[in-house]
Amino acid sequence: MQQNLRKKLKTQLFRILKMIKKEFRLIKIDPWNLLIALLIPPGIILLFAFMTEEAGDPAPLPVIVVSNDSNTFINPNNYTSSTWDNYTIPYLKAVNKSNLLDLKGYYNSTNEPYSMEMARQELLIGNINTIIVIPIEFTELLQLGYPGIIECIIDSSRVSKIQDNINAVYDSIQIFVRDNNLSPQFELKVFEKFSVPSNYNLGLNANFIKLLPLMVFGIANVLTILVIVKENPISRLLLTPVKKSEILLSKYITYSAVLLVQDLGIISAALASGLYIRGSIFELFGAIYIIGYSGISMGLFISSLSKSKTEANQLFFASFIIIILLSGLFVPLGSMPIYLNLFAQILPLSHANPLVNSVLSKGNSIFEYHFYVLLFVSLALNIITFLVFYKRRYEV
Amino acid sequence: MKNKSPKNLVVNVKNLEVFFKKKQIINNVSFQVYKGEIIGLFGISGAGKTTIIRVLTCQIKKKHWKGIVTVTNITPGKKQNNSKILEKIGYVPQLELLNLYYDLSPLVNVEIFASNYGIKKDNALKIARDLFKILDIPEDTWNNPLKNLSGGEKKRVSMAIGLIHKPSVLFLDEPTTGVDANKRYDILNYLKKLNRKLGTTMFIITHDLEAALVCDKTAILREGKLLEFDTPYKLISSLASDGQLVRFTIENLDEKIIKKIKQYPLCKDISRTGNNVIEVFIQDLEQNYSNLIEYIINNNIKIISMSRDIANFRRYFQLRIKEEEEKEFKEK
Ligand SMILES: Nc1ncnc2c1ncn2[C@@H]1O[C@H](COP(=O)(O)OP(=O)(O)OP(=O)(O)O)[C@@H](O)[C@H]1O
Ligand SMILES: [Mg+2]
Numbered sequence: 219m220q221q222n223l224r225k226k227l228k229t230q231l232f233r234i235l236k237m238i239k240k241e242f243r244l245i246k247i248d249p250w251n252l253l254i255a256l257l258i259p260p261g262i263i264l265l266f267a268f269m270t271e272e273a274g275d276p277a278p279l280p281v282i283v284v285s286n287d288s289n290t291f292i293n294p295n296n297y298t299s300s301t302w303d304n305y306t307i308p309y310l311k312a313v314n315k316s317n318l319l320d321l322k323g324y325y326n327s328t329n330e331p332y333s334m335e336m337a338r339q340e341l342l343i344g345n346i347n348t349i350i351v352i353p354i355e356f357t358e359l360l361q362l363g364y365p366g367i368i369e370c371i372i373d374s375s376r377v378s379k380i381q382d383n384i385n386a387v388y389d390s391i392q393i394f395v396r397d398n399n400l401s402p403q404f405e406l407k408v409f410e411k412f413s414v415p416s417n418y419n420l421g422l423n424a425n426f427i428k429l430l431p432l433m434v435f436g437i438a439n440v441l442t443i444l445v446i447v448k449e450n451p452i453s454r455l456l457l458t459p460v461k462k463s464e465i466l467l468s469k470y471i472t473y474s475a476v477l478l479v480q481d482l483g484i485i486s487a488a489l490a491s492g493l494y495i496r497g498s499i500f501e502l503f504g505a506i507y508i509i510g511y512s513g514i515s516m517g518l519f520i521s522s523l524s525k526s527k528t529e530a531n532q533l534f535f536a537s538f539i540i541i542i543l544l545s546g547l548f549v550p551l552g553s554m555p556i557y558l559n560l561f562a563q564i565l566p567l568s569h570a571n572p573l574v575n576s577v578l579s580k581g582n583s584i585f586e587y588h589f590y591v592l593l594f595v596s597l598a599l600n601i602i603t604f605l606v607f608y609k610r611r612y613e614v
Numbered sequence: 615m616k617n618k619s620p621k622n623l624v625v626n627v628k629n630l631e632v633f634f635k636k637k638q639i640i641n642n643v644s645f646q647v648y649k650g651e652i653i654g655l656f657g658i659s660g661a662g663k664t665t666i667i668r669v670l671t672c673q674i675k676k677k678h679w680k681g682i683v684t685v686t687n688i689t690p691g692k693k694q695n696n697s698k699i700l701e702k703i704g705y706v707p708q709l710e711l712l713n714l715y716y717d718l719s720p721l722v723n724v725e726i727f728a729s730n731y732g733i734k735k736d737n738a739l740k741i742a743r744d745l746f747k748i749l750d751i752p753e754d755t756w757n758n759p760l761k762n763l764s765g766g767e768k769k770r771v772s773m774a775i776g777l778i779h780k781p782s783v784l785f786l787d788e789p790t791t792g793v794d795a796n797k798r799y800d801i802l803n804y805l806k807k808l809n810r811k812l813g814t815t816m817f818i819i820t821h822d823l824e825a826a827l828v829c830d831k832t833a834i835l836r837e838g839k840l841l842e843f844d845t846p847y848k849l850i851s852s853l854a855s856d857g858q859l860v861r862f863t864i865e866n867l868d869e870k871i872i873k874k875i876k877q878y879p880l881c882k883d884i885s886r887t888g889n890n891v892i893e894v895f896i897q898d899l900e901q902n903y904s905n906l907i908e909y910i911i912n913n914n915i916k917i918i919s920m921s922r923d924i925a926n927f928r929r930y931f932q933l934r935i936k937e938e939e940e941k942e943f944k945e946k
Binding site: 451613 | 673
């Protein structure tokens with residue numbers, strides 16, 4: 219019994235290996251697709267390495283304001299204590315009024331002891347660019363006629379955005395001073411977080427996050443959309459003992475192997491051109507890999523669904539355009555209507571950028587929300603693809 | 615000759631019925647095929663030839679058919695059974711275009727298909743070379759992309775692939791369609807040759823009635839019913855006068871003349887086979903031959919030439935189908 223099973227597994231393994239060999243043979247017939255997949259991403263990275271500036275976008279910058287103003291302030295000169303906070307709300311109003319800032323939240327540390335931690339968490343995830351901190355002596359200084367102080371912690375991983383952030387915070391201060399008839403003398407203390415060290419390629423980091431996920435996903439898609447639909451002899455293969463699952467599995471294995479090579483190329487090119495990776499290089503590899511895998515999953519799904527090559531191409535274009543438009547690259551997910559936002563959440567590309575950003579510039583582990591969504595979406599596509607392929611009729 | 619012991623029973627079909635969405639496609643079909651036989655499956659388009667073969671090759675789900683079917687003593691239907699049957703049978707589909715890797719060479723195609731039976735590369739190539747030689751596939755094409763081969767060569771490569779695992783039964787769907795007229799006989803001869811050398815049982819679905827020449831048994835299907843299943847010789851002998859006929863070439867042949875000849879009391883059948891040519895079957899041809907000629911001449915019909923012959927399978931097929939149509943017409 220057991221020997222039988224072992225023999226069965228052995229022949230199955232033999233068949234799968236041979237089917238994988240067949241896939242590589244089919245790839246070799248038309249090697250252009252493969253070359254494009256392997257050479258374009260590293261090539262683009264090298265090209266972009268020479269480009270130092272990233273294009274800015276004029277959208278308001280998301281911020282959280284944390285106020286310490288109502289905490290007990292002890293005057294170091296006369297040791298009197300005070301909890302004045304009359305100017306907190308007027309400043310908040312100014313932030314709200316500024317066109318350059320988008321107030322995402324306000325925490326008062328008097329009521330909420332973990333205000334700072336919560337705000338930092340948001341900065342880490344990438345929901346906000348800046349934390350504006352209203353210091354404890356804010357109202358006291360202004361009431362006594364001293365120049366006011368505002369502190370801010372800026373996500374400086376995107377170099378060109380640093381100045382934008384500072385300008386935006388200044389904008390809120392100007393509005394505040396004007397509206398409250400205060401002396402325009404003000405001090406802004408800036409703390410940078412997630413900076414790319416200056417000996418690395420600052421521009422590349424920014425572009426890498428924007429371009430790479432789209433490129434990896436798209437290329438994996440293109441590589442696989444025709445793989446099932448154009449292989450006519452499958453119908454005859456199915457009149458041999460080979461199983462549908464073995465045919466399909468060998469396709470996943472083959473293209474996963476291609477992805478490995480592609481990722482090695484990408485990482486090498488990125489390192490060679492001075493990409494700064496705050497997190498671990500293996501985790502970045504993993505992040506790129508899962509994005510590519512979701513592309514393969516999407517591609518094979520389209521291929522299993524299509525009746526002809528033309529149909530596969532059309533389906534690819536339609537789905538790819540939707541996936542790009544709703545990826546958050548053009549329109550931030552947050553500003554979409556709720557139903558579009560929910561739909562965008564199940565599209566792979568919406569999670570690809572945040573994942574790469576998080577690993578590359580924040581140094582987070584890949585094993586977080588976006589990774590799991592990508593994994594889940596890919597596996598769901600895999601399961602549906604198997605079902606569709608099982609239902610697909612092959613006649614000789 | 616062929617041994618009809620149960621041990622040698624390769625395909626057994628008993629009371630097979632096939633339904634698609636309540637529509638009955640195959641109606642109570644039964645036949646037995648023994649080791650080494652070549653079976654020709656004939657019938658006009660839509661008769662159900664492909665459907666029967668698809669039952670035998672595990673391509674139709676069990677819920678669509680009823681009856682007893684065994685192929686190499688295994689019943690198709692269950693998953694494990696299907697894979698056991700698929701190991702033992704070969705299939706040569708009608709269109710190579712859709713069923714072979716056109717950009718790969720014949721030998722690579724062989725390797726891919728052979729691997730599914732667990733045959734290692736070296737072994738597969740050895741068997742393939744032997745088969746290619748039997749089939750006269752030019753050696754300099756073995757490593758070229760398949761798309762560069764001629765139609766007949768592709769067909770033969772396809773046959774070789776169907777035989778790569780030495781199957782007990784080989785199913786061929788229209789092996790001669792799309793091949794030019796004189797190559798058709800070549801293909802049929804190759805099949806006969808392979809059948810003799812390897813002892814492979816073969817099923818040939820075809821519209822090409824000439825193919826009966828190489829068949830041990832012929833099956834005639836009409837609208838899902840099996841009309842006949844026997845050797846072509848026996849079928850032809852079942853005609854009047856054991857299938858002997860007289861062929862006349864007649865001046866100004868028309869329907870009126872044919873009708874007149876049909877009125878000859880012993881006339882069994884007439885078929886028009888050319889502009890001026892008819893073939894006439896009569897009862898006891900030997901005794902009544904001169905009588906028939908007398909009758910024709912007496913009716914002022916001018917005979918240009920005449921000859922005696924034995925009906926071929928094509929003629930038998932036509933008469934048999936006509937007979938069935940007339941029977942059906944009367945029933946209505
Ligand atoms: N899957 C199906 N669903 C419904 N009807 C079917 C199906 N497959 C075949 N048929 C019908 O069954 C009948 C027999 O078809 P089949 O393909 O067996 O004919 P055939 O004898 O092989 O004809 P041909 O010589 O044209 O290939 C046809 O009327 C066809 O329309
Ligand atoms: Mg058919």
